[in-house]
Amino acid sequence: MSVLELRDVNVFYGDFQALFSLSLTIEEGQTFAVIGANGAGKSTMLKTVAGVLRPRSGHVLFEGETVDHVSAHDRVSMGISLVPEGRRVFPSLTVEENLLIGAYRGREGDWDLESVYELFPLLKPLSKRQSASLSGGEQQALAIGRALMSNPRLVLLDEVSLGLAPVVIKRIYEAMEELPGRGTTILVVEQDVQHVLTVADHVACFLEGRISLQGTPGELSPDDITAAYFGI
C-alpha cells in the first residue's frame, strides 16, 4: 500500500491555479524527491499534503485513506510532519523546548530527545540555547529534529538546503539517509538538483503546477532533467 497518494489535485490561490490535476504515488520507505524552479508548485504540493492548503478538487490519501477533511494539526497525529521552508523554529524557545514541541501530540515511536541528539550531535551542546541565536544550519537541523520528534510515517522537507553552506548541506543529507531504515518515508522538495539526486529513489520534476518528468535517478539523464526543469 502506498503511504501517500495525490489524485487529480487542483490547488488555487484565489483565482491563480498553482497545481493542475496533479497525481503522484509514494511507496513506504521511499525517498521521493520533487525538483523544479521557483513557482513550479513544489511548496504548494507539500502544504496541501500537510493540510495547510486545501485542494479545490481532487483527493489526498494517506495510507489508503482520504485526509481531505483532516486539519493540519490532526494530520500530525496520523504521522505527517512538515519541515517548513525557512525552518520556522520557535525563536524564543530553547533548542530542547523546540524539540519537545515536536513531540506535542505524543505519537509512539523511535524518536525522542536522545535519538535526535544522536542524529544531530551538534544540537546537544546547544540544548539550553535560545533557538533565535542559532546559525542557519543549526536551525535547519533543529527543524528536522523537531519534525522527527512527532514520530512521523511521512516527513515532508521543504527546501532544506536553501541558504546553507555546502558542508552543512552534506551533513543534513547524510542524516536523511538514515531515516528510511527507521520506517520513515521522505518527500523532499528542492531547487538544488545535485544533492537531492544522491539520496532519492524516485524523482519528479515540477513545471508550472504539473509533473513534467519522473522516474528513478538512474533512468533520467541530466539533459532530460534540465529540459524538464526549465521547460525547454
Place this chain on the structure above:
Amino acid sequence: MNWVNIVLQGILLGGLYALFAVGLALVFGVMRMVNLAHGDLGILAAFIALALVQSAHLPLLWASLLTIALMFGIGYVLQRGLLNFTLGSDDTRPIVVTFGLSIIIQNGLLLGFSADSRGLDAGAIENASIHISNQLAIGWYPLLVFIAAVAVIAALQLFLNRTKLGRAFRATSDDREAAELMGIDNRHIYALAMAVALVTVSIGGIALAIRTTFDPSTGPFNLIFAFEAVIMGGMGSVWGTLLGGIVLGVAQVLGAQVFGAGWGILCGHAVFLLVLALRPSGFFARTVTT
C-alpha cells in the same frame, strides 16, 4: 502620614492593578489581540460574585471560587465561539468586536443590577492592619491582594516556562502556523489563554469590589490602568505587569498626597507618559525578533 507609608500603600495598590493587567498581557502575548472588554469582564465577575452572595447566600470565599471557575468557562467559550473568528489579517477586527462586547456587558449589567454603587463585604479583614510603628501600618487586606497578585503572576510564569501546555502557548505566540504544523490546535490554545486571562481578571475584579465600590461603568477605568501597567512593564512580560502596576500605584498615591486628592490619577497617567517617552518598549521588553 510619612512617605514610607505612602509608597507602601502605592506598592500594594500596584498589586491590584497587576491583577487586572496580567490577563491583558497574556492575551496580547499569545494571540496579539487587544481585548477592550477586559476591564468589563473583571467587573462582570464582581457582579456574579455579588449575585451569588446576595441571592444564593453563599459565603464570599465560595462565591468567589465559583465565579472564577465560571469565568474560566466563559473565557473559553467566548474565545472559541466568537473572538477566534475576529483574528487574522486585520488587527482592527478584534478591537471593534471587543469594544462592542464591552458596551454589551456594561448595559447588560445596568439592566440586571442598575447603576447603583455596590460593594462586596469581606468582614473584619478589610479594616485589620499590621502595626509596625506609630507612623507605619499596613492593612491586612491590601497586603493579601498584593500577595495574591504575586502568587498569580508566579504561577502563570511557572505554567508558561515549565509545563507542556505553557510551551505550546509560547510556541503559538512565536509562530502560529509553525505550531499548527507541530500538531497544536491554535483555536484551543487561544481559548485556553482567554480562559486563564479571565481567571486572573476575575480575581482582580473581586479584589477591587472588596476594596472599594463598583458599578457597571467601573470596567473601562481599570482597563486604562491595566493598559498602562502592561505597556510600562513591557508587552508580553508577565512579571513586567507587576512592576508596571507598582509604578502606577505609587505614582497615583504619591500624586494624591502631594497635589491633593483629585490629582492622583492624573499623576499616574503623567508618569505613564513619561515612561512611554523614555522607555517606549517598557521595563522588560520580551519580544524576540528574528
